[in-house]
Structures are given as C-alpha cells and as structure tokens.
Amino acid sequence: MKVQVVIVGAGACGLVAALAARDAGAQVLVLERDASPSGSTSLSSGFIPAAYTRFQRAAGVTDSPEQMAADVQHKNHALADPVMVDAICRASGPTIEWLADRHGIAFELVQGFLYPGHSALRMHCVAEKTGAALEAALLRAAGEIDILCSASATQVTGRTIEFQRPDGSCEEVEYENLVLACSGFGGNKEMVRQYLPEIADALYFGHVGNQGDAIRWGTALGAGVRDMTGYQGHGSVAKPHGILITWALMMEGGVQVNANGERFSNEHLGYSEQCLPVIKQPGGEAWCVYDERLHRLGMTFPDYREADAAGAVKRSFSIGKLAQTMAEVAGYAEGKAKDPFGRDFTTKPKLVPPYYAVKVTGALFHTQGGLVIDTRARVLDKAGRPIPRLFAGGGAACGVSGPHVWGYLSGNGLLTAVTLGRIAGTEAAR
Numbered sequence: 001m002k003v004q005v006v007i008v009g010a011g012a013c014g015l016v017a018a019l020a021a022r023d024a025g026a027q028v029l030v031l032e033r034d035a036s037p038s039g040s041t042s043l044s045s046g047f048i049p050a051a052y053t054r055f056q057r058a059a060g061v062t063d064s065p066e067q068m069a070a071d072v073q074h075k076n077h078a079l080a081d082p083v084m085v086d087a088i089c090r091a092s093g094p095t096i097e098w099l100a101d102r103h104g105i106a107f108e109l110v111q112g113f114l115y116p117g118h119s120a121l122r123m124h125c126v127a128e129k130t131g132a133a134l135e136a137a138l139l140r141a142a143g144e145i146d147i148l149c150s151a152s153a154t155q156v157t158g159r160t161i162e163f164q165r166p167d168g169s170c171e172e173v174e175y176e177n178l179v180l181a182c183s184g185f186g187g188n189k190e191m192v193r194q195y196l197p198e199i200a201d202a203l204y205f206g207h208v209g210n211q212g213d214a215i216r217w218g219t220a221l222g223a224g225v226r227d228m229t230g231y232q233g234h235g236s237v238a239k240p241h242g243i244l245i246t247w248a249l250m251m252e253g254g255v256q257v258n259a260n261g262e263r264f265s266n267e268h269l270g271y272s273e274q275c276l277p278v279i280k281q282p283g284g285e286a287w288c289v290y291d292e293r294l295h296r297l298g299m300t301f302p303d304y305r306e307a308d309a310a311g312a313v314k315r316s317f318s319i320g321k322l323a324q325t326m327a328e329v330a331g332y333a334e335g336k337a338k339d340p341f342g343r344d345f346t347t348k349p350k351l352v353p354p355y356y357a358v359k360v361t362g363a364l365f366h367t368q369g370g371l372v373i374d375t376r377a378r379v380l381d382k383a384g385r386p387i388p389r390l391f392a393g394g395g396a397a398c399g400v401s402g403p404h405v406w407g408y409l410s411g412n413g414l415l416t417a418v419t420l421g422r423i424a425g426t427e428a429a430r
C-alpha cells in the first residue's frame with residue numbers, strides 16, 4: 001500500500017496534522033497504537049494558548065504573537081530557539097481560528113485568572129474544559145479521515161513504515177511524507193532515567209504509550225535532538241486520588257505547605273518546576289491550602305469537581321504548624337511583612353478561614369525535548385539539513401521550553417502540538 005501522507009499518533013498533533021493535510025487535498029492515513037485514540041491530549045486540561053484570536057478580541061483582551069513569544073522566552077530564559085518560538089506564536093492564533101471556523105471546534109477563551117508567566121488571557125478551550133473533550137472534538141472533525149487504531153508503528157525507513165496489529169501480524173505502508181506525531185518519551189522509564197533523572201522516581205501522569213519512538217526512529221535516520229532534559233512537571237496531583245488540582249488555586253491566593261504545615265517555595269514561579277520542591281518534602285507530598293472563595297473557583301474545573309467528589313478536598317484536617325503559617329501568610333497579604341520566598345501576596349484577597357486542603361504530590365506530565373525541526377516542521381539532521389519526507393510536531397519534536405523544567409510556560413505542550421500539527425500536515429501534503 002502507498003499513501004501520500006502517513007501520520008503516526010492520533011493525539012492533538014496527529015489529528016490536527018491530518019485535518020491540515022486533508023484540507024490541502026492529500027490522501028491521509030493515521031496510525032494509532034491504542035484501540036481508541038486518547039494520548040496525553042485526553043489526559044490534559046485541554047487549554048491551548050494562542051495570540052490575537054477573535055475570541056480574545058471579543059473579550060477585549062489585547063495581545064500579539066510578539067507579546068506571547070516574549071512570555072514564552074521569558075519563562076525559559078531565552079533558551080529555546082527564537083526563530084521557532086516566533087513562528088509557533090505567529091501560527092497559534094490563525095490555527096485556533098481555523099479549527100473553530102473550518103472544523104467546527106467551539107473554542108472559548110478561559111477567563112478569570114492568568115496562568116503564571118502569561119501577560120494576557122490567551123488560553124482557549126472547549127466548553128467542557130477537558131482534554132478528553134478536545135480530543136473528541138478533533139476526532140469528530142476528522143470523521144472521514146482514515147485512522148487505523150490498534151496499529152502500533154514499529155519500524156521506519158526513509159520510505160516505509162511498518163506497524164503491528166494486536167495479533168502480532170505486521171503490515172508495511174510506503175509513504176510519500178511521514179509526520180511523527182507520536183509524542184515524547186515520558187512513558188519510557190529508561191529514557192526518563194537517562195535524560196530526566198531528577199524526576200525519574202516520581203509519578204508519570206502522561207500517556208503510557210508515549211515511548212520515545214519518534215526520537216528513536218528520527219535519530220536512526222540521522223536527525224538531531226535538542227533540549228532532551230526539558231519537561232513539563234506539575235506540583236499538584238491529588239494523592240492518592242491521581243487527579244490534577246488546578247493551579248488557579250495557587251495563582252489566586254492559595255499556598256502549599258508540607259506535612260509540618262510549613263511553606264517551602266514561591267508557588268507563583270510555575271506549576272511545572274513546583275514538582276521538584278514538592279517531591280523533596282517529607283513523604284514526597286504537600287498540601288494545597290486555600291479558602292471557600294478559591295474552593296468555588298476550583299468547582300468551575302471538572303477535575304477539581306471530580307477530586308471533591310472523590311473525597312480529596314478536605315474540610316477538616318490537622319497539618320503541623322499550619323495555623324502559624326496561615327497567620328504569616330495573612331501578614332504578607334496585608335503588606336505587614338515580606339514573603340521570604342519572594343511571592344507577592346498583596347495583589348489577591350487575603351485567605352479567610354475555614355480553610356480547605358488537598359494532599360498532593362509532584363509528577364512528570366510530558367517531555368519537552370525531541371527532534372530538531374525547522375519552521376516548516378521538517379525534521380533536520382545534525383548539520384541542520386531537512387531529512388527528506390520527514391516531519392514532526394507536538395511532543396515528538398523539540399518544544400519551546402528549553403532544557404529545564406522551569407522553562408515550561410503553561411500551555412507550551414498543546415501549543416506545539418496544535419500549531420506544529422497544522423504546519424506539518426500542510427507541508428507534508430505539498
């Protein structure tokens with residue numbers, strides 16, 4: 001069988017690439033290892049940052065691709081490739097509008113709070129505010145496209161791709177162009193230990209099927225890799241429930257304490273880097289503490305509601321010296337003292353009892369390093385030359401977070417999945 005554009009992976013990147021390639025008139029085949037496509041995309045909150053969209057303008061938000069690129073680069077200390085960051089931020093707004101207008105994905109602007117490091121409201125989501133609903137919307141849009149499930153790609157050459165069916169039988173497809181959209185290596189313990197030893201013993205909260213295959217095949221074909229030590233972590237996964245507790249609670253005034261009731265960090269630096277201080281606390285855990293106002297904010301998020309229903313949100317608890325810590329935090333909010341960790345508490349309302357608390361741990365969500373690509377999503381060899389017929393995006397490609405956990409600006413994951421997916425699909429259809 002010969003196919004014009006073969007795409008490996010049916011997460012956000014692969015499905016968006018498939019829509020773009022089909023829009024450009026190409027014959028498309030998507031290979032997906034799972035029986036039902038989900039990926040890290042379905043596990044995510046589904047918030048996609050994009051600049052200068054009509055959704056922002058309708059809400060009176062001022063933003064631009066340049067401002068967004070500056071935020072991305074500020075967060076990673078300018079360690080990502082500025083050419084890629086500019087191209088991705090420029091493509092972000094048009095990509096969201098194209099998905100909405102041409103493919104019927106009803107995006108909304110997330111309002112009410114800013115994620116750390118963003119200077120404008122620019123997160124876009126579907127009404128349900130979940131990655132599962134985003135994935136479902138993409139699958140609906142991709143209705144007519146050939147998506148072969150339970151087809152695990154096993155080998156790639158410069159012309160062919162082999163995949164295996166659950167009964168062990170193998171088939172081969174010849175491709176004109178190949179898009180690697182099978183994400184990073186978070187599910188591959190060995191690679192995580194090699195590249196990300198600091199988080200290797202923590203919970204992995206992403207899709208287990210992301211085994212680093214794109215990196216393995218790409219490098220075998222001569223591709224370069226970059227920022228392999230970069231990743232998205234998170235400091236707030238309910239323990240033992242395994243439910244993401246929205247960081248909006250921290251951004252709007254909540255704090256994290258350890259089992260002794262003591263704060264240990266500036267929670268406003270970002271949720272990604274917060275995974276490390278949390279796993280270093282006694283028992284590798286911490287408590288998110290907040291009040292009724294923030295509990296109500298939390299209840300606007302489906303995963304928080306799930307956590308509440310599962311009993312993760314405590315109204316009655318005793319956590320070491322919490323009373324003393326909360327008195328200190330009140331002093332910071334009133335401007336009577338400065339937070340030793342450098343957080344400014346004066347911009348948000350003071351927390352008032354009764355308090356709520358959720359026990360959480362830190363986790364690895366998603367890797368950020370990967371195949372080096374150019375602004376056309378073409379995979380580059382070690383000398384920077386495009387490898388013929390090979391494209392990549394999303395978690396398979398090097399992202400825009402640089403080589404450190406603290407370089408991840410909220411939304412960098414779906415940003416590169418969706419925008420590079422569209423670029424890769426369009427280019428592969430040429």
Ligand SMILES: Cc1cc2nc3c(=O)[nH]c(=O)nc-3n(C[C@H](O)[C@H](O)[C@H](O)COP(=O)(O)OP(=O)(O)OC[C@H]3O[C@@H](n4cnc5c(N)ncnc54)[C@H](O)[C@@H]3O)c2cc1C
Pocket residue numbers: 008009010011012013014031032033034037038039040041042043044045046047048049131151152153154181182183184205206207209210211213232244365366393394395396410411412413414415417
């Ligand atoms: C809990 C959580 C919350 C998150 N929230 C957000 C958020 O709100 N905003 C944001 O921007 N990012 C978020 N992220 C990150 C985001 O989910 C990822 O960056 C994004 O989904 C990556 O998309 P992708 O298409 O590259 O990969 P995926 O969605 O993981 O898709 C890859 C697909 O490839 C398939 N595959 C893998 N190997 C093979 C193979 N050999 N053959 C065939 N198929 C294969 C997999 O089965 C999978 O379906 C979150 C991540 C997690 C874990």
